[in-house]
Amino acid sequence: MNIETSHIKKIYQEKTVLSLDGQFSDLLFESGKIHGIIGPNGSGKTTLMKIIAGLIAPSSGAVLYNGQPLCQDIFSEMTYSTHTPTLFSRSVYQNIAYPLKIRKQEKNAIDQTVSQLLEEFEIDDIKDQSARHLSGGESQKIALARALSFSPKALFLDEPTANIDPKSIQIIEAALQKRNREQGLTIIIITHNLSQAFRICNHLTFLDQGSCLFSDRPEKIMTTSHSTIDEFISFNRF
């Protein structure tokens, strides 16, 4: 799914937290790619992602999905997950099955899909546990499995691997890359982990204080001569 934003602006109580204009007034998140959004705390990444995901409305500007404005059909083909997900108070299995249940899928088909995801994310052993009493990392993996269960066309992830152990990070990245490769899933991912961004992203967007400073292929960010970006990158290298 191609996603284009145009002159997006978000104002909270007279405070402008996001304002895309000038050189980067229009952003294109190309279909079938993995896009990274990076930038310091409070730069507007989550705000931009929620606007793209259709969860909050921009104060001005527009988002187009394959050239169309948002409608229920497009909305139900996209999904959004964060590092602090809300799981439903039912079993892990039932959480992952939820999107399929409301889409009225057959019990056997649901069982097959959910079992595969449980195995892929290595959470098979907790499938009958209540999703209310899990570790942060477990919750994140379940939320991601739940988001992937109904094979969305676009996936928006807000720091999905924050607080995740290295092996699980690898599982998650592999799962994302697999679906991107095999199903052409369009992914937008916010991350503070620059090496992760370079590992999996085909495109990077850099936000700072509500403005976009960079939006291009990842390797090009090394050659921009913007002091904010340079500083950001130098802190990521150790």
Place this chain on the structure above:
Amino acid sequence: MDYILNGFVEAFRLIFSFDPEIIQIVLLSLFVSFSATLYGTLIGVPLGIALGIHHFRGKKVVSRFLYTFMSFPPVIIGLFTALFLARSGPFGQFQLMYTPTAMIIAQTILVTPVIMGIVFNHASTSGYEVVQTGKTLGARRWDILILLVLELKAVIMIALVTGFGRAISEVGAVMIVGGNIRGFTRVMTTFIAMNNNMGQYSVSIAMGLILMSISFFTNSLLYHFILGDQNEYRD
């Protein structure tokens, strides 16, 4: 100090004598407060959820009003209800004053804000998250409603029991609109207040013990429900 000990001895004798008048008073109390809680739930739960999950201008003001009403003195609510139900009041023609119906009305006004406030409070925090999450997973209107009630069911139970607890234990409202008429509108709390005034401590204590047992029982049910909640999610 003897009268206290004697009061308790006499109280137990009274309880196990199964006096028909006492049984009738207990049953009426339960009926009135259960009814009020039922109506309070029917009004308060949907309204609390609806107000909670939506963002709108003036939401803060609404919540402040709600929290104020949650702790409104029962006497004031009794007085307010009486003004409307009295013979010369706007609903005087229905002749509801000094009837169990009047008591149910007053207690419904009393418990609705309690139930609504508790549900509202949780719906605006965790409920909002649930709605957002449901939406991102493709849930439509009905799916979201079902999801919300399931997610908030422990909270709804807490609201219900709290509301019932407030209703069954209040004396001000039922006294004013019911009038403590023997065999007709006399309930546990008005019975206790009256007997205490007349120095009949043992019957007061007896009824007090029954009232406490009922509170204990309903709260135990609640705790059972909340604690049972953690292990019940298996397919």
